Amino acid sequence: MAADTITDELDARVADLIDRGIRRVHxxxxxxxxxxxxxxxxVHADEFMRxxxxxxxxxxxxxxxxxxxxxxxxxxxxxxxxxxxxxxVFPRTIAAELAGRMGRYDALVEIWNGVPWFSPIxxxxxxxxxxxxxxxxxxxxxxxxxxxxxxxxxEARLAPPFYRRGLTVTPSDATRDELIELGFRPExxxxxxxxxxxRFRPGGTRSDRxxxxxxGRLAPVxxxxxxxxxxxxxxxxxxxxxxxxxxxxxxxxxxxxxIDDAGATGWIRLRGRVEHDELVNLYRRAWLVISGSIxxxxxxxxxxxxxxxxPCVATDIGGHRSSVVDGSSGVLVAPGELGDTVAAVLSxxxxxxxxxxxxxxxxxxxxxxxxxxxxxxxxxxEVVAAQQRRR
Numbered sequence: 058m059a060a061d062t063i064t065d066e067l068d069a070r071v072a073d074l075i076d077r078g079i080r081r082v083h084x085x086x087x088x089x090x091x092x093x094x095x096x097x098x099x100v101h102a103d104e105f106m107r108x109x110x111x112x113x114x115x116x117x118x119x120x121x122x123x124x125x126x127x128x129x130x131x132x133x134x135x136x137x138x139x140x141x142x143x144x145x146v147f148p149r150t151i152a153a154e155l156a157g158r159m160g161r162y163d164a165l166v167e168i169w170n171g172v173p174w175f176s177p178i179x180x181x182x183x184x185x186x187x188x189x190x191x192x193x194x195x196x197x198x199x200x201x202x203x204x205x206x207x208x209x210x211x212e213a214r215l216a217p218p219f220y221r222r223g224l225t226v227t228p229s230d231a232t233r234d235e236l237i238e239l240g241f242r243p244e245x246x247x248x249x250x251x252x253x254x255x256r257f258r259p260g261g262t263r264s265d266r267x268x269x270x271x272x273g274r275l276a277p278v279x280x281x282x283x284x285x286x287x288x289x290x291x292x293x294x295x296x297x298x299x300x301x302x303x304x305x306x307x308x309x310x311x312x313x314x315x316i317d318d319a320g321a322t323g324w325i326r327l328r329g330r331v332e333h334d335e336l337v338n339l340y341r342r343a344w345l346v347i348s349g350s351i352x353x354x355x356x357x358x359x360x361x362x363x364x365x366x367x368p369c370v371a372t373d374i375g376g377h378r379s380s381v382v383d384g385s386s387g388v389l390v391a392p393g394e395l396g397d398t399v400a401a402v403l404s405x406x407x408x409x410x411x412x413x414x415x416x417x418x419x420x421x422x423x424x425x426x427x428x429x430x431x432x433x434x435x436x437x438x439e440v441v442a443a444q445q446r447r448r
Contacts, residue, residue, distance in 0.1 A: 063426045070433045071112040079163040079183070079440055081115040083154070085176070086168040087146055089120040089139055090132070093305060093330070096274055097357040098170055098189045101228065101251055103133060105429040110134030117159060121146035147172060155179060164436060171196075171208065173216045177223055183440045186225045187432065190354030190376055191235040213239055221245065226435045228355040228428070231375030249431025250379065251355045252424045256333065257364035259417065261341035267403045268299045269370075270343040272336070272358035273350070275306030282308075282315060283349030283372075283392055289319050290396025295403050300325045300347075301339055340365035344403060346387075348372060349395060356380035359387060364420035368412035370398050385415035 058066075084106055090099040106116050116135035121143050122128065130137045138159065141149040151174065153159050165184040167176040171192050176184055196208040217239045225246045227233050233248045269291075271284045281302060288300040302312070302325065309327065316325045331339070340346070346362035346369040353376030359369045360380050369387035371377045372395070381387040390398045402409055 058427070060424065060426065063424065063430055067108065067426060067430045067433060068112060070430065070437050071109060071114060074164075074433075074437055074440060075113055077440055077444060079114070079436075081117070081160070081162045082109065082164045082166060082436075083159065083162040084116060084118045084166040084168065085150060085174050086118065086120050087143060087170050087172065089118070089123055089126070089137060091126055092120075092123040093125075094274055094276075097251065097353075097355055098168065100357065101187070101189070101355075101428065102168055104252065104425040105432045106135045107133035108426070108429040109433070117162070119146075119150050119153075119159065144172075147174060150174065151179060164440060166432070166436065169216075169220075171212065173211070173220070175216070175219060177219045183436065183443045184223065185432070185435045185439055186220055186223055188225050188227050188232065188236060188354075190227075190229075190232050190352060191239070192352065217241060224435050224439050226432055229376055229379030231379045232354050235375065247431065247435060248379075249428055250423055251357060251360065252426065252428040253360050253364040253420050254425065257337055257340065257361045257420075259341065259366040261338055263344065264299070264342045266297045266299050267295050268301065268343050269345045269347050269399060269403075270301040270303060270339055270362075271347050271349075272303045272361075273348070274304050275302075275308040275312060277308065278351055279306075280349040280351055280372075280392075281312055283395060284347055285312065285315050285319065285321070285325065287347065287349065287395035287399060288325060289321060291400040291403070292321075292324070294400040298324065298399075298403070301328055301343065302326065303328050303331055303336060303339060305330045336361075337365065340367050343367050344409065345370055345399060347395065347399060348377065349392060350374065350377070353377060353380075360420055360423055363387070363416035364423075366413050366417050368402075368409070368416040370395060370402060382415060382419050385412070386419035387412065387416065 086102050090103045110116050118135055118137045120139050121141050122139045128139050165180050167174045168187045196205040221241050227248050228251045230248045233246045236246050237243050273279045292298040340362045346367055348371040356377045363386050372392050373389040383389045388398055
């Protein structure tokens with residue numbers, strides 16, 4: 058669908074929602090975009106909420122508190138309420154909604170990120186669920202000891218029966234397949250790919266040294282240790298290889314020690330969180346983007362890099378299969394093959410050139426307008442169905 062057509066359709070869907078009485082929407086998410094630990098899920102939420110606000114919807118975004126951020130604020134035309142810890146935000150928000158403390162709303166979007174809000178039980182207005190990825194093995198990484206099995210049980214067994222009748226939106230076909238395996242009805246799960254900000258585009262100058270980069274929160278699930286090990290292995294064949302790691306998180310000190318122990322301090326750079334313009338420049342300078350993650354709903358850094366003409370080498374997991382055209386925009390491999398594959402691609406100029414061209418072709422078809430239209434169409438579908446049932 059052409060960009061102008063997508064925009065027109067998005068305009069029309071939102072206008073019809075307003076005509077049907079949907080003027081105020083509450084969006085529940087456990088973490089806010091301005092949180093220091095924010096990632097792809099938070100970017101996705103901001104992209105559709107800002108488009109709704111621009112078109113006249115009154116959007117309230119309810120999240121947990123975050124260090125250094127006020128309890129309430131405004132961003133991109135919508136209201137943000139940050140209260141409760143990463144755990145208490147769930148019961149506090151549900152209680153506030155039941156008591157009407159956040160005001161009336163006409164429709165609800167629940168972003169289920171590991172722990173559900175159980176909105177099918179208490180919400181009696183049109184609602185949809187946004188589900189980015191099944192956590193699966195991530196529970197052992199993000200929850201302490203005995204809580205990990207409880208998290209898996211909640212996500213895979215206890216919560217799904219409440220959601221099977223509702224409409225769920227996910228960014229990838231891989232996550233859609235996983236949800237269907239959990240018992241979600243195939244006709245009630247729709248996949249709409251994430252977009253790429255138009256600011257990610259080719260330009261600048263490639264580094265004169267073979268440079269790879271990895272982007273993301275420095276957390277266990279992202280497996281930056283694999284990235285470091287892969288870079289060390291690849292450098293045995295590519296002596297002037299360099300690696301940039303972009304992002305902050307709890308594993309920074311551990312990664313620094315790993316880099317020091319490998320004698321790689323001079324060529325592996327921990328850059329921390331960077332401003333947008335610098336991130337774009339780093340993508341443009343890099344020869345490859347690399348990811349060693351064990352689970353993703355969508356590989357946002359892989360598509361951002363692709364839009365800058367930088368292909369990837371990444372682990373062959375569900376979310377990466379949806380965000381990479383294997384063999385065209387990048388290469389997906391088993392974790393133990395990351396280093397050898399990086400070296401092989403960097404050693405083959407023709408292959409690298411083909412992957413750069415394929416990355417640009419793939420990213421050209423990804424837009425946040427299209428992603429927002431997918432979420433909007435799902436909500437519109439539920440609103441129309443609810444109104445028809447009342448007739």
